[in-house]
Amino acid sequence: MYGASDPTAAERTAFRCAEKQYKLYKPLNLKGRSRSRSKPSGGEGGGADLSAVVDFHALLAADGELPAGIGRRDCAGFDRPVFCFLDRPGFYFIPGALSTAEQCCWIRESLKTFPQPPNRTNLTAIYGSISDLLIAAENQKILVEAENPDIQERNEQNNCGGKMEYKYFKFVDSESQKGEEHRSTAATTLVRKLRWSTLGLQFDWSKRNYDVSLPHNKIPDALASLAKKMAIPAMPSGEEFKPEAAIVNYYGPRDMLGGHVDDMEADWTKPIVSISLGCKCIFLLGGKTRDEVPTAMFLRSGDIVLMAGVARECFHGVPRIFTESDQQEISALISQLSSGDDVFILDYIKNSRININVRQVY
Ligand code: OGA
Ligand code: MN
Numbered sequence: 001m002y003g004a005s006d007p008t009a010a011e012r013t014a015f016r017c018a019e020k021q022y023k024l025y026k027p028l029n030l031k032g033r034s035r036s037r038s039k040p041s042g043g044e045g046g047g048a049d050l051s052a053v054v055d056f057h058a059l060l061a062a063d064g065e066l067p068a069g070i071g072r073r074d075c076a077g078f079d080r081p082v083f084c085f086l087d088r089p090g091f092y093f094i095p096g097a098l099s100t101a102e103q104c105c106w107i108r109e110s111l112k113t114f115p116q117p118p119n120r121t122n123l124t125a126i127y128g129s130i131s132d133l134l135i136a137a138e139n140q141k142i143l144v145e146a147e148n149p150d151i152q153e154r155n156e157q158n159n160c161g162g163k164m165e166y167k168y169f170k171f172v173d174s175e176s177q178k179g180e181e182h183r184s185t186a187a188t189t190l191v192r193k194l195r196w197s198t199l200g201l202q203f204d205w206s207k208r209n210y211d212v213s214l215p216h217n218k219i220p221d222a223l224a225s226l227a228k229k230m231a232i233p234a235m236p237s238g239e240e241f242k243p244e245a246a247i248v249n250y251y252g253p254r255d256m257l258g259g260h261v262d263d264m265e266a267d268w269t270k271p272i273v274s275i276s277l278g279c280k281c282i283f284l285l286g287g288k289t290r291d292e293v294p295t296a297m298f299l300r301s302g303d304i305v306l307m308a309g310v311a312r313e314c315f316h317g318v319p320r321i322f323t324e325s326d327q328q329e330i331s332a333l334i335s336q337l338s339s340g341d342d343v344f345i346l347d348y349i350k351n352s353r354i355n356i357n358v359r360q361v362y
Contacts, residue, residue, distance in 0.1 A: 090309030271308035
């Protein structure tokens with residue numbers, strides 16, 4: 001949209017200004033080669049003015065008159081309160097759609113099973129398929145580069161002189177590597193480096209499309225039925241949402257998702273069902289161009305957002321997640337995870353956010 005002739009134009013848009021207003025961290029000062037941590041922006045303690053951020057939980061609790069531009073919908077066959085913006089048809093907000101137990105279940109799945117092959121993650125391009133990453137992290141394993149036994153066998157069969165053409169990585173006990181010179185990475189570090197995983201039809205980020213030739217499993221039944229149920233407010237009556245793909249985003253304290261439009265699915269009348277887990281964030285919903293001033297709203301663990309129709313064509317993004325200072329926001333989640341043997345997951349989610357967005361591709 002913004003050509004190379006004016007690379008700064010995108011920086012001046014209303015959407016970009018809102019992102020700057022809300023984001024917690026300034027980018028690292030690369031010019032000065034400073035290696036110090038970036039300081040929170042927006043005044044002391046990163047205290048950006050949050051007074052304009054729409055808080056649907058507060059509206060739900062107040063049960064009074066709604067602010068201008070916000071509506072509440074009662075949907076046949078749907079037993080939860082649903083909010084919408086009158087000028088963004090197709091956008092629906094379902095506050096507290098998931099119980100604490102359901103949130104715990106989806107957080108666990110997001111870390112344990114969703115990154116499992118054949119699902120691809122941002123780590124796949126670097127390390128190839130990695131199985132059981134969460135179990136390896138819980139058991140303090142480390143990932144080391146190794147000779148691929150399959151390739152060795154094949155090379156031997158083909159009489160290739162034992163030359164290894166492909167690298168492969170495997171988890172080993174950290175103890176076993178003491179004194180070894182292999183390049184290694186702790187599994188706990190890798191979980192922190194997880195940025196996305198893809199379920200169902202695999203999305204190819206480099207080509208920005210779905211690559212149906214990539215091996216994939218269908219969307220897990222429990223996630224598909226949750227998405228079908230939650231999509232009801234955004235579906236024509238009698239029609240059922242068909243979950244075919246999902247992108248799972250993992251956000252650490254410094255991560256954000258820049259403004260974008262999800263335009264790779266064939267039918268934009270079908271909603272994206274977007275589930276929030278873990279730390280609270282600010283979500284920006286803009287218009288069809290970056291020049292429209294976006295509306296900011298809080299998204300909390302257990303909230304679900306639907307984007308269909310006109311809202312599918314709107315820029316949106318996540319400029320900020322709230323971690324250290326807002327632990328009371330996820331206190332129910334923390335206490336539920338504390339009671340089990342989920343120490344690693346508890347530690348992870350205290351300063352992370354996970355977003356599962358489920359899509360009908362065709
Ligand atoms: C996306 C997206 C929003 C979120 O993955 O396309 O818009 O809440 N995610 O993380
Ligand atoms: Mn999106």
